[in-house]
Amino acid sequence: MRIDIQKIDPAQAKPIPTEGFGFGKIFTNHMLTRHYSGADGWMNPQIEPYGPIPMELSLASLHYAQEIFEGTKAYRRPDGAVNLFRIQENIKRFNRSAERLAMPTMDEEEHLDCIVTLMNLDEAWVPAAPKSSLYIRPTMISSEATIGKMSGSEFLFFILLSPVDPYFATGFKPISVFVEDEFVRAVRGGVGDAKTGGNYAASVFATKKAIKAGYKQVVWLDAIERRYVEEMGGMNICFVYGDQIVTPPLNGTILPGVTRESILHLGRDLGYQVAEEMIDINDLMADIKAGKVTEAFACGTAAVIAPIGQFGYKGEQAVVNDNQVGQVTKHLYDELTGIQYGRIADRFGWTLKIDGVN
Ligand SMILES: Cc1ncc(COP(=O)(O)O)c(C=O)c1O
Numbered sequence: 001m002r003i004d005i006q007k008i009d010p011a012q013a014k015p016i017p018t019e020g021f022g023f024g025k026i027f028t029n030h031m032l033t034r035h036y037s038g039a040d041g042w043m044n045p046q047i048e049p050y051g052p053i054p055m056e057l058s059l060a061s062l063h064y065a066q067e068i069f070e071g072t073k074a075y076r077r078p079d080g081a082v083n084l085f086r087i088q089e090n091i092k093r094f095n096r097s098a099e100r101l102a103m104p105t106m107d108e109e110e111h112l113d114c115i116v117t118l119m120n121l122d123e124a125w126v127p128a129a130p131k132s133s134l135y136i137r138p139t140m141i142s143s144e145a146t147i148g149k150m151s152g153s154e155f156l157f158f159i160l161l162s163p164v165d166p167y168f169a170t171g172f173k174p175i176s177v178f179v180e181d182e183f184v185r186a187v188r189g190g191v192g193d194a195k196t197g198g199n200y201a202a203s204v205f206a207t208k209k210a211i212k213a214g215y216k217q218v219v220w221l222d223a224i225e226r227r228y229v230e231e232m233g234g235m236n237i238c239f240v241y242g243d244q245i246v247t248p249p250l251n252g253t254i255l256p257g258v259t260r261e262s263i264l265h266l267g268r269d270l271g272y273q274v275a276e277e278m279i280d281i282n283d284l285m286a287d288i289k290a291g292k293v294t295e296a297f298a299c300g301t302a303a304v305i306a307p308i309g310q311f312g313y314k315g316e317q318a319v320v321n322d323n324q325v326g327q328v329t330k331h332l333y334d335e336l337t338g339i340q341y342g343r344i345a346d347r348f349g350w351t352l353k354i355d356g357v358n
Contacts, residue, residue, distance in 0.1 A: 174309025
């Protein structure tokens with residue numbers, strides 16, 4: 001595989017911002033695209049200046065949502081180099097999502113080469129501001145111009161890079177969440193464990209409802225019994241009972257988060273007990289009120305760890321840890337972000353250091 005690179009004309013290049021990124025609104029000077037056709041397979045990728053592309057509005061993905069994506073980040077280290085975090089896990093998940101959505105998979109090394117080459121070109125866009133990072137968004141869409149069938153034999157893979165602030169503008173402070181007991185995110189046998197746009201579109205209505213009611217996010221329950229806790233918004237969810245960290249098991253409806261898996265691993269390493277167990281919402285509300293649940297947090301690439309201070313369910317409120325960030329949550333957050341940003345030695349081999357040289 002050869003990656004063709006067309007660098008931006010320096011006169012057209014955008015100045016690199018150093019603060020005030022928000023989340024997912026600003027994009028770097030370059031993007032990578034790679035076409036696939038049923039007859040020829042994957043073509044060589046191309047890197048070119050970031051910008052709009054001409055396309056027909058009949059693209060199958062626009063109508064039938066055959067689309068997958070990934071989300072990972074690059075972190076500026078104290079020594080000036082850049083860390084990618086568990087990037088192989090995102091690449092593997094991308095291929096699992098591709099299989100589930102009946103799309104072509106990509107050789108893992110080639111996918112990594114695409115990310116690293118683009119990253120090296122726009123390396124200067126990785127912010128140095130505390131808690132900021134460069135979000136990496138590999139995506140694939142069905143790109144055949146047809147509304148006559150749900151999928152064609154043409155696909156477009158692309159990667160965008162976006163400097164971002166922490167996901168929650170409120171920072172590392174507990175959020176209040178609404179436990180949704182009417183609408184559901186995913187059902188067993190569906191696509192809940194694939195990272196595909198439809199899952200997010202399906203969650204917008206309930207999320208708006210929760211925000212209108214004064215909450216920050218939705219906690220999803222299982223679709224069959226509306227009883228077992230699954231995820232929170234676009235993040236996995238964990239509860240702390242003393243020195244035990246508990247999260248729901250991966251049963252096909254939950255996205256297997258890279259951050260979730262890292263927290264389970266790190267938690268064990270730091271001496272906590274770790275369990276993957278079904279969590280009944282009624283037991284959970286009772287355990288929070290009785291003080292048995294000492295902390296709660298959500299975890300995912302965008303926010304890394306988001307402490308949860310309050311749950312609203314069927315008109316009842318339950319406050320966790322007096323709406324304060326708990327010790328275990330803070331410990332995990334400091335350790336995990338320490339490894340991601342290269343402030344703490346990476347004893348797990350999770351980071352890949354890149355130096356901006358192509
Ligand atoms: C639905 C959903 N659950 C969980 C996660 C957390 O996954 P990760 O830790 O890999 O970012 C995400 C974010 O990618 C998500 O969209």
